[in-house]
Amino acid sequence: MSTALPGLMMDVPLTTAHLLWRMRAVHPDARVSTVTDASGACRTTTFGAVAERVDRLAAALAELGVGVGTRVGSFAWNTQEHLEIYYAVMGMGAVLHTINLRLHEDTIAYTVEHAGDEVILLDATLAERFLPVLARVRGVRHVVVVGALPDGVEVPDALDYDTLLDGAGSYDWPELDERAAASLCYTSGTTGHPKGVLYSHRSIVLHALAMAGTDAYGISRRDRVLSIVPMFHAMGWGLPFVCAVAGADLVMPAAHLQPGPVGRVVDEQGVTWSCGVPTVWMDVLRHADEMARTGGRPVTLATLRTVISGGTQVPESLMRAYAERFGVDLVQGWGMTEIFPGATLSMDQGADDPERWSHRGAAGRVSPLYELRVTGEDGSTLPSDGASVGEVEVRGPAVAGAYFAPGTDTADRFHDGWLRTGDVGTLDRRGWLRITDRSKDAIKSGGEWISSVDLEAELMAHDAVREAAVVGRPDPRWSERPFAYVVADRPVTVDELRDFLATRVARWWLPDGYAFVEEIPRTSTGKFDKLVLRGQLSSSASATMIPEGPRR
Structure with a gap:
């Protein structure tokens, strides 16, 4: 009987400590800039200087009793200091809980308690928001405030970040197991309490290596990256790594995420690569239009070449606008907290690719180190033919295998080494994934499925429609019928929208009702909050209903 022959390569652990070493030893002159005000002004340092401050922060945290396995929470914007916190906490073997500051106070308190945070690193500009949470949680031994507190705001017994660093000595970095926990992020909790995703060092490093590839993020040492995605959303989409x-x-935007500052930062800092949910880039486009119309400061985006967008369907009209007006590749991607962003990316082969816009409308092609399949209601694997629709399942070294903490129910998500994503879609023979809906958002009308995602994309192709969200409305005859919430940039009638859609989708897909609204509610991750929208259906006084129902 033959036995496996062991390889003879070094067993060096894949940890964030290696990435810190690389910042220090290979790229010490790369810059970290933090936006300081709405004018786009920045304070700038280098990777080498950041690495030296990371050493001192780790030493200071060790003096506070932080060690291997200690949970440390960060409640902060994207800044140089948050980058330092990332590398210091994880490199110590402690676990960084990046607290989502956009959640409700009750939910934030829940995640701090659930994580077992003992130390909180708190951005001074967010202190007033965090104080009610601090009064409700047990177990937090120390709060370290980054920056100067606003006038009239006090954090009891708080320690000052820079003072701690100034008084810190040297630190002896431990050897870590690559499979040890490094960080903890919570899902947005649209169905019950948020669930903790506990990333390992190995998963973070492998994701970073996969995303650095040409057909993934395609970031090189020649880029200046504007990290708009919050560092509390799935590790900032992996950009710090x-x-x-x-x-x-x-380039770290801090709290300056409005379209004016974003446009100015891109132009003044020579940003070449960025990211963010579609609404960010819709707002930047509208701001550029407004500046052109009013003679204000022009937005050129002259240096910008790539934007990765996701979190919700990216309208083709938005992608075309950036390509045609600014020469920017606005690329759609797919991921989730449990699998990191970028599990698929809709990179194409350039303007001459005959399938360019078909590809751009898809969730993307499967990225390295991920495996995808589509399964039917009976659990069987469906063919990768681009037509068979089922639930998307994924596995790989950057995919969660369970949720954090004993007692968290995982039976409905993890099975046979695969993660059920809750997304419904198709996969073709070349690895292109097309998401047709979330399983809970797909509309079943008369026994047939209607894709709310496709209907939203077609509605947003109308030049008057800024945003559209479609949900299922209970119907006594058809079980469900689509209902559309629309944000319009100019007056538009229901008849206009129906006539427009009738040339683009099957007639029985046409929504039976419309509500014109000022804005569409969103989750903390920027997705349309369809749970809220479904709850509003019965009280939508502004709804226009179409009486005849579906016509097949």
């Missing part, structure tokens, strides 16, 4: 691998400059 990808930039360490590539040696790209990082």
Whole structure:
């Protein structure tokens, strides 16, 4: 009987400590810039200087009793200091809980308690928001405030971040197991309490290496990366680690995420690569239009070449507008907290690709280190033919295998080494994934499925429609019928929208009702909050209903 022959390569652990070493030893002159005000002004340092401050922060945290396995929470914007916190806490073997500051106070308190946070690193500009949470949680031994507190705001017994660093000595970095926990992020909790996703060092490093590839994020040492995605959303989409691998400059926007500052930062800082949910880039486009119309400061985006967008369907009209007006590749991607962003990316082969816009409308092609399949209601694997619709399942070294903490129910999500994503879609023979809906958002009308995602995309193709969200409305005859919430940039009638859609989708897909609204509610991750929308259906006084129902 033959036995496996062991390989003879070094068993060096894949940890965030290696990425810190790379920042220090390979890319010490790469820059980290933090936006300081709405004018786009920045304070700038280098990877080398950040690495030296990371050493001192780790020493200071060790003096506070932080060690292997200690949970440390961060409640902060994207800044140089948050980058330092990332590398210090994880490199110590402690676990960084990046607290989602956009959640409700009750939910934030729940996640701090559930995580077991003992130390909180708190951005001074967010202190007033965090104080009610601090009064409700047990177990937090220390609060370290980053920056100067606003006038009249006090945090009891708080420690000052810079003072701690100034008084810190040297630190002896421990050897870590690559499978040890490094960070903890919580899902947005649209169905019950948020669930904790506990990333390992190995998963973070492998994701960074996969995303650094040409057909993934495609970031190089020549890039200046504007990291708009919050660092509390799935590890900031991995950008703090990808930039360490590539040696790209990082531009951190802090709280200055409005379209005016974003446009100015891109132009003044020579940003070449960025990211963010579609609404961010819709707002930047509208701001550019407004500046052109009023003679204000022009938005050129002259240096910007790539934007990765996701979190919800990216309208083709938005992608075309950036390509045609600014020469920017606005690329759609797919991921989730449990699998990191970028599990698929809709990179194409350029303007001459005959399938360019078909590809751009898809969730993307499967990225390295991920495996995808589509399963039917009976659990069987469906063919990768681009037509068979089922639930998307995924596995790989950057995919969660369970949720954090004993007692968290995982039976409905993890099975046979695969994660059920809750997304419904198709997969073709070349690895292109097309998401047709979330399983809970798909509309079943008369025994047939209607894709709310496709209907939203078609509605947003109308030049008057800024945003559209479609949900299922209970119907006594058809079980469910689509109902559309629309945000319009100019007056538009229901008849206009129906006539427009009738040329683009099957007639029985046409929504039976419309509500014109000022804005569409969103979750903390920027997705349309369809749970809220479904709850509003019965009280939508502004709804226009179409009496005849579906016509097949």
